[in-house]
Amino acid sequence: MESFWQEVKSLLKTVFCFVVAMMLVPLLLLSFLCAHFGNELSNYVLSIKYPNLTISKSKKIRTLIDTPKNAGVFHFLLQVEGDCDFERIRMAYAQHLTDLRDKTGMLRFPKLRQKLVTCWGHYAWVNDSSGFNINNHVLLSTHKYRGRPVSESNIQEYVSELATKYIPSDLPQWQVIVIPNSDSTQSFYILIKLHHLIIAEEEDLHVSEMLLLQDPHKKSTMTLSDGFDWDSSSPKLSRFVRKPEHISRLINHIIHLIICRWQKFIYEFESLETPDGSTSSDQVGNLTQLVSLVVIVLVNVILGYIRSRTMLKKLKKRSVSYRNETKYSLLTSLLPHVITKIFINFFSYNFPITITEIYGATAEFQAAWGQKVQDVLLFRPPQSKTCLSLNLHRFGDKYRLAVMADTHLAPDHTVITRSFEQYMETITL
Structure with missing residues (x-):
């Protein structure tokens, strides 16, 4: 008798979860429609009210969590071999980026010349770029830091100090020092220094182009992944980073329980799956059997649809790059921006660390002005309530770790880089 009631409770829980899921579908659909048309309406009103602006339509999560004091500005550090010819570098940026035009005579990357402003909580590009001057963006710094020549011994402190300085708000949000x-x-x-929206909304502008990097072997220069997109052809860093064990065990255990429950459920009602019931003496005789039959049919249809979609995705060749990262976010499309921000702030309280992985097929780079680039580092800013950003690099057989932390963590964040170096020295390759 006790086992009977347990089976009844299990069946009621299954039916309840199914009913709740079905009831949430209209709500999610309604939320999606409200969020979509609400955003479209606000963009239309802003474009009418401010005709001199082009409202950004980015749905990236990073756009929602931007603040004036903590904007999504990526930092890249290049170590270049040879003499420093500043005029040559400045002319290369003008020739390959800011002054570059397409076959029709239009600027290829116009947003590098446009100011980025905020309007009613939305980002917008200023259409008038007549005041652009490349001398405001390609700058020559001093070769000394605190009275000492800049070298590998003090470049980290110098770059940290430069990273704390904001790009002037009345200029396009990129800078080369x-x-x-x-x-x-x-x-x-x-x-x-590069604002993330420039890469996100300039479809033809990639990270390697912004850095003026060229690969002598004509391979993919750089791939960036931070948990949203993965390049299956790129070697992962999991061999050098310990994987969490207990989370995977818990997930596998939950999946095993679900599969066992589902197989038991199918076994009890498998006679109901026959088209006409002529091969079985069991018939649909009560409401429980009817609901079970409906659940089995729906699950089979959904699984068949997922399999077909998976096969189509495998047939399509996709190149994963930085500009595709979180280009489309389901969360920002389903929910209004205010609710999305609340969710992001809540989760970032519990997960205050972000990890970014950067891959390159080779460690040999050459700058567009002809000099050899010895090393490249990316520093992704921690945003929202996150306070630490770890950036793992692999170019060829070279591994590096770049850390960008909240100012309140300095200088303790350097312990992470020293620990990483010791870990890489002791690991067996």
């Missing part, structure tokens, strides 16, 4: 060397035997450095 050239840090010259004191003598030709040492390398010089280039720090690039």
Whole structure:
């Protein structure tokens, strides 16, 4: 008798969860329609009210969590071999980016010349770019830091200080800072600051193009992944980073329980799956059997649809790059922006660390102006309530870790880089 009631409770729970899921579908659909048309209406009103602006239609999560004091500005550090020819670098950025035009004579990357402003909580591009001057964006820094020549021993402190300085709000949100060397035997450095919306909304502009990097072997220069997109052809860093064990065990256990329950459920009502019932003496005789039959049919239809979609995706060739990262977000499409921000702030309280993985097929890079680039580092900013950003790099057989932390964590965040170096030295390759 006790087992009977347990089966009844299990069946009632299954039916209840199914009913709740079905009831949520109209609500999610309604939320999607309200969020979509609400955004379209606000964009239309803003475009009418401010005809000199182009309202950004980015649905990326990063756009929602931007603040004036913590904008989504990526930092890239290049170590370049040879003498520092600032004029040559400035002309390369003008030739390959800001002054580059297509076959019709239009600017290929117009947003590099446009100011980025906020309007009623939305980002917008200023259409008038007549005041653009590349000298405001490609800057020559000093070769000394606190009275000492800039070298590998103090470049981290110098870059950290430069990263704390904001790009002026009345300028397009990108900047290239050239840090010259004191003598030709040492390398010089280039720090690039870049707002994430420039890459997100300039469809033809990639990270490697913004850094003016060229691969001598004509391979894919750089792939960036932070948990949203994965490149199956790229070697992962999981071999060098310990995977969480208990979470995977818990997930596998839950999946096993679901499969066992489902198989038991199918076994009890498998006679109902026959088209006419002529091969079985069991018939649909009560409401429980009817509901069970409906559940089995719906699940089979959904699984068949998922399998077909998966097969279609496998047949399509996709190249994963930085500009595709979180380009479309289900969360921002289903829910209004205010609710989405609440969710993001809540989850970032519990998960205050972000991890970004950057892959490159080779460690050999060449700048567009002809010099060899010895090393490239990406610093992704921690946003919302996150306070620490870890950036794992692999270019060829070279591994690096770049850390960007909240100012309140400094200088303790350097312990992570030292631990990573010790870990890589002790690991068996």
